[in-house]
Amino acid sequence: MESSVSSEQVQQKVHQESEHTHDVQGTSLFGFIVFLLSESVIFLSFFAGYIALKTTTPDWLPPGVEGLETHDPLINTIVLVSSSFVIYFAEEALKKNKLTLFRLLWLLTSAMGIYFLVGQAIEWRGLPFGFTSGAFGGTFYLLTGFHGLHVLTGILLQFLMLARSFFPGNYTKGHTGVTEVSLFWHFVDVIWIILFCLIYVWQ
Amino acid sequence: MTNIPVEGIGIPGEKPKFQPPPGWKRYFSFSTDHKVIGIQYLVTSFTFFLIGGFLAMIIRAELITPESDLIDRTLYNSMFTMHGTIMIFLWIFPSLVGLSNYLVPLMIGARDMAFPRLNAAAFWLIPVVGILLMASFFLPDGTAQAGWWVYPPVSLQNPGGHLISGQAVWILAVAISGISSIMGAVNFVATIVKMRAPGMTFFRMPVFVWTVLSAQLIQLTALPALTAGAVMLLFDLTVGTSFFNSAKGGNPVLFQHFFWFYSHPAVYVMALPAFGIFSEVIPVYARKPLFGYKVVAVSSLLIAGVSLLVWVHHMFTSGTPGWMRMIFMLSSMCVGVPTGIKIFAWTATLWKGKIRLQTPMLFALGAVLMFLFAGITGIMLASVPIDIHVNNTYFVVGHFHYVVYGTVTMGLFAGIYHWFPKMTGRMYYEGLGVLHFWLAFIGTNLNFLPMHPLGLQGMLRRVSSYDPEYAFWNVLASLGAFLLGISTLPFILNLLGAWVQGEKAPDNPWRAIGLEWLVSSPPPIENFAEIPIVVSEPYGYGKDEPLVENAAAVRGE
Ligand code: HEM
Ligand SMILES: [Cu+2]
Numbered sequence: 001m002e003s004s005v006s007s008e009q010v011q012q013k014v015h016q017e018s019e020h021t022h023d024v025q026g027t028s029l030f031g032f033i034v035f036l037l038s039e040s041v042i043f044l045s046f047f048a049g050y051i052a053l054k055t056t057t058p059d060w061l062p063p064g065v066e067g068l069e070t071h072d073p074l075i076n077t078i079v080l081v082s083s084s085f086v087i088y089f090a091e092e093a094l095k096k097n098k099l100t101l102f103r104l105l106w107l108l109t110s111a112m113g114i115y116f117l118v119g120q121a122i123e124w125r126g127l128p129f130g131f132t133s134g135a136f137g138g139t140f141y142l143l144t145g146f147h148g149l150h151v152l153t154g155i156l157l158q159f160l161m162l163a164r165s166f167f168p169g170n171y172t173k174g175h176t177g178v179t180e181v182s183l184f185w186h187f188v189d190v191i192w193i194i195l196f197c198l199i200y201v202w203q
Numbered sequence: 204m205t206n207i208p209v210e211g212i213g214i215p216g217e218k219p220k221f222q223p224p225p226g227w228k229r230y231f232s233f234s235t236d237h238k239v240i241g242i243q244y245l246v247t248s249f250t251f252f253l254i255g256g257f258l259a260m261i262i263r264a265e266l267i268t269p270e271s272d273l274i275d276r277t278l279y280n281s282m283f284t285m286h287g288t289i290m291i292f293l294w295i296f297p298s299l300v301g302l303s304n305y306l307v308p309l310m311i312g313a314r315d316m317a318f319p320r321l322n323a324a325a326f327w328l329i330p331v332v333g334i335l336l337m338a339s340f341f342l343p344d345g346t347a348q349a350g351w352w353v354y355p356p357v358s359l360q361n362p363g364g365h366l367i368s369g370q371a372v373w374i375l376a377v378a379i380s381g382i383s384s385i386m387g388a389v390n391f392v393a394t395i396v397k398m399r400a401p402g403m404t405f406f407r408m409p410v411f412v413w414t415v416l417s418a419q420l421i422q423l424t425a426l427p428a429l430t431a432g433a434v435m436l437l438f439d440l441t442v443g444t445s446f447f448n449s450a451k452g453g454n455p456v457l458f459q460h461f462f463w464f465y466s467h468p469a470v471y472v473m474a475l476p477a478f479g480i481f482s483e484v485i486p487v488y489a490r491k492p493l494f495g496y497k498v499v500a501v502s503s504l505l506i507a508g509v510s511l512l513v514w515v516h517h518m519f520t521s522g523t524p525g526w527m528r529m530i531f532m533l534s535s536m537c538v539g540v541p542t543g544i545k546i547f548a549w550t551a552t553l554w555k556g557k558i559r560l561q562t563p564m565l566f567a568l569g570a571v572l573m574f575l576f577a578g579i580t581g582i583m584l585a586s587v588p589i590d591i592h593v594n595n596t597y598f599v600v601g602h603f604h605y606v607v608y609g610t611v612t613m614g615l616f617a618g619i620y621h622w623f624p625k626m627t628g629r630m631y632y633e634g635l636g637v638l639h640f641w642l643a644f645i646g647t648n649l650n651f652l653p654m655h656p657l658g659l660q661g662m663l664r665r666v667s668s669y670d671p672e673y674a675f676w677n678v679l680a681s682l683g684a685f686l687l688g689i690s691t692l693p694f695i696l697n698l699l700g701a702w703v704q705g706e707k708a709p710d711n712p713w714r715a716i717g718l719e720w721l722v723s724s725p726p727p728i729e730n731f732a733e734i735p736i737v738v739s740e741p742y743g744y745g746k747d748e749p750l751v752e753n754a755a756a757v758r759g760e
Contacts, residue, residue, distance in 0.1 A: 045464075057453075
């Protein structure tokens with residue numbers, strides 16, 4: 001058969017070639033950034049929806065609701081934003097191969113994320129309106145809930161990376177997973193800042 | 204010498220990825236080979252094309268008489284809603300993704316997609332979507348009935364009061380198909396940007412790859428908006444929030460923005476790869492380089508960009524203020540420019556070419572012709588005064604079927620015939636192919652041309668009965684539809700017959716230029732024995748320059 005190839009030949013070639021023509025980690029990171037691009041469109045859509053509803057709905061706030069308390073959410077914001085710096089230093093530590101420092105800072109990030117989530121849960125419990133209280137209630141819980149889901153995902157991914165750091169084999173070829181998780185964390189942070197301005201500052 | 208197992212189970216000694224099992228079983232397995240996945244997509248979506256087509260036959264049988272006598276009003280609503288939904292979400296999108304899946308890695312000289320497992324997972328969501336939608340026929344209140352655009356307040360009606368309504372299932376299914384598409388889009392963009400063979404610069408990529416890239420960029424930047432809208436709609440429908448429910452202070456027009464911000468560009472997600480197919484097919488059968496290759500390539504990105512800015516032309520009659528109508532009328536007409544460039548380039552490619560009218564070329568030319576017509580009615584619809592007159596009439600239905608059937612579906616057929624020998628290693632039967640073309644071409648025009656006068660005379664869409672004065676054109680349209688239904692028979696016969704016992708296909712039956720034609724038919728697992736080193740532009744017909752430096756090694760010789 002003229003169009004056929006011997007399998008030994010292919011096998012050899014595959015292993016010579018695939019290394020340098022396909023930069024697996026670069027592709028993975030790139031794909032992840034592309035994914036974040038589409039995530040940001042979802043958030044942008046929700047933001048656009050929030051603005052549209054807020055500016056066109058006659059009775060924006062449900063009856064009996066004055067507005068939102070901003071003190072606790074502000075503290076929450078500060079904690080979440082600071083965690084972005086912590087995760088940055090964790091990543092730096094890993095690059096310098098200081099594995100213990102990396103694990104400590106990495107755990108600290110997760111702890112700050114958990115603090116944020118718990119704070120938000122407490123806030124939710126105290127609110128005098130629910131998901132079905134008009135357009136305001138709906139968008140409020142939708143936005144904060146969808147963001148909260150991302151924080152939770154981020155924390156779970158952080159635990160995954162932490163567990164992986166105990167299997168050094170995975171850490172020899174760069175740390176794409178860690179870079180991606182911290183990118184995700186920064187992303188979730190930026191989204192929160194916009195969300196905070198939109199919901200809490202612009203009342 | 205042991206042969207590379209084309210029908211086999213992969214390369215001995217490779218650590219087992221998800222290599223396909225031998226023979227036909229591979230198409231029923233969780234394989235990560237982009238070629239297997241491509242064919243899985245194509246076969247699955249074609250099955251749904253038949254189901255969607257069957258529903259269209261019922262619709263047109265109902266409309267052959269002015270009275271509503273075949274099916275009742277509710278069932279009619281189900282029919283057009285499911286027909287539209289199946290055709291868009293289970294035929295056009297997945298079949299184009301399937302073809303792209305098969306071709307893109309081959310065309311850019313990669314061994315597979317960037318994320319093979321993600322690729323397989325994205326495919327397996329499609330049957331889930333299909334099963335969900337089909338299952339909704341058996342719900343107590345039947346399927347969704349609000350049309351494929353699911354406008355509230357109609358889509359928020361739930362007369363039976365069941366939590367699991369056809370409409371809720373519909374939204375869930377479409378959301379899942381959206382997730383599948385996003386996974387696919389990430390994969391395509393990463394593959395095309397990151398996995399091109401050495402020497403394959405952007406301006407050496409075949410136009411098909413450019414169009415896939417542009418289409419997938421649209422998926423990434425616009426589809427999430429629909430997902431967001433769908434999530435909100437689902438909450439409105441099931442737990443009683445009031446995002447779009449005007450009775451509770453919501454804003455139904457907001458939903459239309461979410462919907463069309465995606466669904467207008469979605470038209471180009473369908474059309475762009477079809478344009479890519481024309482750009483591949485026409486030069487081969489005219490034996491000339493594609494005229495203005497670089498401009499054609501870049502115009503795909505332009506189309507994608509502009510398409511994101513025109514969605515309000517679907518909402519001219521939704522209380523949109525005059526200044527906004529003006530802006531969106533103008534921006535819509537701008538899409539005509541890059542599209543016109545493409546049509547011009549195809550025509551110029553034909554000019555003084557040695558044209559061979561084989562089946563793929565017939566389909567490509569027929570599709571371009573019908574796209575020309577669809578483009579003209581499209582520009583008409585983009586102008587506010589005309590749209591106010593024909594909005595929600597059969598004129599619109601006629602226009603978009605020239606796009607989705609005349610252009611995209613016919614374009615897909617062109618592509619399937621053109622690459623069939625590559626995919627299966629067999630030649631299709633030319634006679635049956637030509638028969639398929641003429642039945643489809645006449646059927647499409649007979650079916651959808653009469654819809655234009657009907658719309659201009661004021662016949663509304665989504666009605667199961669109409670004034671007898673519209674009967675003449677409706678009978679013609681129904682006859683055309685049945686002809687279209689019949690036209691799929693030679694297609695099925697052709698492909699099944701050829702696949703089983705067609706003549707063996709050579710590696711490059713059309714003497715075409717392109718990396719996919721360098722390797723055997725069908726290509727071996729991992730595509731290339733050695734990664735090609737690309738040294739020239741595609742479409743060098745008549746120029747006699749080599750495409751790659753290491754052709755023999757790529758083939759494994
Ligand atoms: C045999 C071929 C086909 C026939 C005879 C046909 C016929 C029809 C008719 C008569 C309607 C209007 C229903 C109404 O408004 O009352 C319709 C709607 C529609 N068709 Fe087709 N069609 C065909 C193929 C396709 C294809 C290939 C696609 C897309 C890929 C498609 C997509 C749609 C969509 C999106 C709608 C709108 C449904 C709605 O109003 O909710 N159709 N079709
Ligand atoms: Cu449009």
